[in-house]
Amino acid sequence: MDASNNIGNRTPGGLSRRNLLKYSALGVSLAGVSSLLAACGGEEGAGANISTKLLRIHLDEDISNLDPAFNAGHTNTTVRANIFEHLVTYRPDKFELVNELAEKFEPSSDGLRYDFTLKKGIQFHGGYGELTAEDVKFSYERIAGLTEPKIKSAYRSDWIALKGVEVHDKYSGTIVLKEPFAPLLATTLPVGSGEIVSKRAVEERGEAFGTSPIGTGPYEFVEWKRNQQVVLKKFANYGGAANYADKPLWGELRFVVIAEDNPTTIALETDELDFAVLGPTTVARVKKNNSFEVIEKTSLRYNWIGINAGHPNFKNKDVRLAVIHGIDVPSIIAGAFNGQWTRATGIVAPGMPIGYWKDAPVYQRDLAKAKEFLAKAGAQGMKIEMSVSTGTPGGAKVAEIVQANLNEVGFDVKVLVQEGGVFNQATPEANAQKQLFYMSYSTKPDPSWSTKWFTSDQIGEWNWMNWDNKEFTRLHNEALVEIDPAKRNEMYIRMQQLMDEDAVALWVAWPTASLAKRKGLKAPVRPDGDFIPWTFGRDA
Template identity: 35%
Template sequence: MSGANLSRRQILAAMAAAGLSPAFYQKAALSADGKTLRVRSYADIQGLDPAFRKAAPDDDVMRNIFVGLADMTPGDVWKWKLDAASRLEQTDPTHIEFTLMDGLTWTDGHGAVTADDVKFSFERMIDPKLDAVYKGDWEALDHVDVKDEKSGTIVLKAPFPPLWNVGLVFGSGRIVSRKAVEAVGGKFDTKPPAQCGRYLIKEWQPKQRLILARNPDWKGEAPQFDEVQVIPIEDEKTAELALEAGDLDYTWIPPSSIPRFRQTPPKGGKITVKPSLAYVWLGMNLEAPPFDKLEVRRAVQHAIDVPSVLDAAYFGAAEPATGIIAPGLIGHREKNIYSYSPDKAREFLNKAGLGSGFECTIDILNKTEQVSAAQAIQANLAEIGVTATIQQHDSGTFWSLGDQKSGDAWKKIQLIVNRFSMQPDPSFATDWFTPEQIGVWNWERFNSPEYGELNKKAKIEQDPAKRAEMYVHMQDLMEESGCYVFLTHGVTGIGYSDKIEPALMPNGNPIFHAFKATSSC
């Protein structure tokens, strides 16, 4: 694509500002043969162990180097399809029988993929000794019975509706090699001890690129591209420049740029827009003074003019959120409890003895839309006498801020603008705010036993109406705590070369191994 009159010097300067080397650019441009797919990820990989993955970019890579029994189908409707299984059938509410396809093998001499690997992969998720971050995705699992080398039965303690929307079809459903993982001590980070997917990791240069090469031993339908270059570019504007110059085949586009791309798409480029399931919010750490006072937290809730924040960050492309569960999903709330009212905000500050204001910090990921949102929030707070300093972090630093195992940074969090990706079941939104997640992903340190119990009950409730009522009440509890100002679910803009057909889930998440080259390529 060459619609934007950009010089190599301009691209190099932008990439240098994003922390990418000139050597990277020269290599990234060498894919005119049509056999290499060049995709942008908003962050580098941080963990490829299904039990300890960090963010969506990890999931995107794991989907290519591992298999699950099932996977999501590209398109506009949420539905699953067989992946490593040739048969997958729920025979009653608590039993799911499976049979693996023929010919699946592990790399590095670890032999065939077996039903015992499936047993190991799923049961380790609920092993208290491992303490998997994503154990909630499998909390109804009792055990896996192995029938023979390729077949077995998943046995649940109770019916578990989220399993087909989350546990089986996303990261927690990826199968790992028992032999290989046990040989490295029971878990791993960014270096999988064995792989079995359609692609294999050929090379990883941290913060530069990750190269996936087609797996020669894959027995299913072969992916179309020989290689996939996954290029971490945190800055959206830099990614836009690379797309417009023809040096990327695919990237997410920030909502603020969607109107421009719709009006004037780059030559040789296309854009599509998908509804997002993700959720963005302003959080308050209730253990960090002065936010340990409910009156202060309530003041902030009343001080934030959400539409003005979204205008600044998304240029009108995103709608305000009423909670963490997006429209169309069970448990979506119709309205918020607390609304914008600077006068009420000042009243609450007076009640807290802080009528003259105070100083605080706002931690954010250094992405354009979050910077813009934080600046608008900063301005809102200034109107009630609160002086907020914005602290920007790269992805590696940001995603460890609230993790107690990573140090004491969690103690310094006061306000934080955050965004979590989402899967098509409400449980994947609510799981991260339970008491058990304090110091893991619950950075506001919101501590509600009632919320935690409702989260467990809602997962196994089979009546959709009752389940929805539970999830609505859980979001009420979050807002009533004063720890949250719900901002938006955002929107997902995708820019791509007209030489490819991207394979996207309904919310825009990519399935790289299913991307196709167009007939003109």
Template identity: 30%
Template sequence: MNRTLSFSRLAKGGLVALLALMVAAPNALARTSKHPDTLVVATTYDAKTLDPYMTNDVASSNAMRQIYETLVAIDAEGNVVPSLAEKIDRVDGKTYRFTLKKGVTFHNGETLTADDALYSLKRAYERGASVRHILGVIDPAGFKKIDDLTFEVKTKEAMSSFLAALTHFGGGVILNQKAVEAAGDDYGFKPVGTGPYKLASWKKGDRMELERFEAYHGTKPEFPKMVLRVIPEASNRTIELESGDVDISFEVSSLDVSRVKANKNLELLTLVDTATTYMGFNCSKAPYDNEKLRQALTLAINIPGSVKAVFRGNAFPAYGPIAPNVKYSNNDLQPSKTDIKKAKKLLAEAGYPNGLTTTLWTNSKKVRVDMATIIQAQLKKIGVTVKIQVLEWGAYLQGLKDNKHELFIVGWTCQTPDPDMAVFPTFHSSQIGGNNFAAFGDAEVDALLDKARITPDGAERKALYFDIQDKLREKAPWVFLANKKIAYGMQNYLEGFTPSPYGFHALYEVKMKK
């Protein structure tokens, strides 16, 4: 039996499309779990830390989704809804009043109070370099406790995207003050949240073991235990899924999709996520501080052909920084077209008539290595020699933040329903040293980004984001490569897993079919 489900998420002012394909065979329930009390999930990367304000990578956010909760969340339609905050009032354009749920307990037995919430937001504002794009808008003088369950937060400007930003697991997560202060610098390995699971053990690079939090205030997970296994190689994840040693596998390779789809014991789920895969230039230093050089290399790359070769139908060419299922994406744009003649002309005008030699960074993810190899061959046609360097994920991210790179391939996921999260953290000059890995700074782009985030939703805000997309295509800090269809494999004795286009999944909702 084949089942195809389609989901659409309609956020204010824009459409977020989520497509899911689930395939099951006639005798789908023949297999039973090898570990009925444990949900085993194969992930591509390990978390860097479980301190939500010290990182902003998807792997960490996904693990934290099981442990922590945010003040507000995203519902199935892409709307911002209460979570730990049962009520949110906008007192004025800049002031938000939050009323917390009563009787919420942390993993250490402490009761959630407004003091914890204010402490968490203050700590994130003061220490969270990786998340300053989320909380940098807060007015530090505007924190105010009303009573044990009520508090206020003020922003520096009237922000259209503030509540959406608080759904991010680097922004709205609430910590227990006593736990953070007791753990000190080790807190990232001793997390205490209010979520449905708590950390039991963590062997870095191998697995993270979670156990059900029996005092959880919401619906308790069915599985007493959860294991997040780190299996970087996609083919190995599929093998483990086929054998029944894992229950869910993230990021099924395009090479393995047909195998999973045909397997009578498995279901395949796919969605178009909110990420853009790109090749970035380090715009802060020569030679890539030269706009013409960036444009030249962009024109030398055959984006549609590269995407087809690498992703085998499981992605489509990107045309800009805002993925097509994010609000205010300009879906009338087209991917950059290859023009070798013009690329060579721009290369000469940039001062490199005989080409140059450069280094392209990537991590070990196969599609990125394959993309790097194809780009290497294509840039050779205009006289650019590319040396590919493959780095371990943690070292890769640190190297980007330390500004040691030239060219690099990575992806950026817009982890909220608002387009501000797609472009402000990645292109505003204030975010250099954070998630603006291209170290790109442009006064005109900054002004557009600043105005767009404070403009109310509507035609004017949409026009601003369209202008931003046009400017970034012109300035070329990134080569926009691909928007991916992400595939997940799941044992067909399970139900309740709905992959999130924002990259962090509610695995605690998974249960056995009855």
């Protein structure tokens, strides 16, 4: 049997206990396993040695909901990308738009109408029939809140300008906007909110659709074992819409959930994974392993420490300023991320096409000033909580440093470490009780996808800082319909200035995406570090 398919003795969520016991019994250190494996394999014909029956991909936190209308994190996106398709999308390795489900796609000159004609014969998974223009209409209008019963999708702002989708016949229709919408072709249609679902499947399955999704993609959903794995199998009736890439190669995609860095590295070294997201502290170790190659991309995502301005402890701006001046960000980057990540100064990273605030302030720790602000607020000795997710790389170390820093300022900090699904999917009431929290948000190549989460209407959803700034919300909405890039640039910079003025966040890092792939595996990756596993292949 091919070694990559000899999975009978593996624990469902990742590393084989048998392998761990075997290496320990032999007196082989786990750190040395990589050199042992490298010595056993040559580099010639590496691609041919990779079985096409199974591709094992690492998830650094568990999924929670695979419904495009209720996406709750980057791992959900990674899995969904193999299940659902779009009218138009990006190529797997670059931000270049290509047709996917659309045979033809034609925008009007005024940017208000987008005519589409579907490719014929595209089948949904599970026997749900052929894709039609009615499914396109339902998918977009559902997220926009235009269907009955209405849903409250956190992504409805992606379709805020949608008037409706006109259906002409079985295969053609027109997307009609109320006003121009600058991000439509950047972050709505080619990304999550542009994914097409089966109308009949959603109506039949209801809320269960999020854990039993039906799309037209090259892989269909098989099972999800919480905190262990997600399994997809190649769709036998795949219609081949994604003809911009090679045909799907793998019989099965298995997404293995491992939240911590060292177990992930061990899983790579002991042939439990073919592709993994690496934490900063393990990159150097994997680079020394001749069985793997490391891909590094500076991402657009942003990591920050949020301050819940709606919580009684932090309604006073002086308390928030005590936090901002009391935390040592360079120490966080050194201690939690091995000094490899770039310090962030705002929501928008330098690689974003517009909106980067190059003159943003860089806060260095000032203990005296932090104590002064805390004293001014009369809050010395205040008991506060710092929440982090096990699924956010370096989260526990960040919390440890924050706790030490702020205790020295005069706070009494309690750290709460929560499993990723619990942390991300808490109720609005629970999120309202978060005080300080360390968070990482992914984004897309338009700054609206970064600012949208901090608008007033996101309070109770993803605006956990409970920050209600009307000017910020107004600028965000105006920038969506502004076509002039220079004017949009000014708007996004001003939005970041408003966040700074209200002292609701301390920006930590723009992470480097470090991805390990087994030698012989061909893995296209976009400039921001995003990847679509089904497009992976084998080197010749």
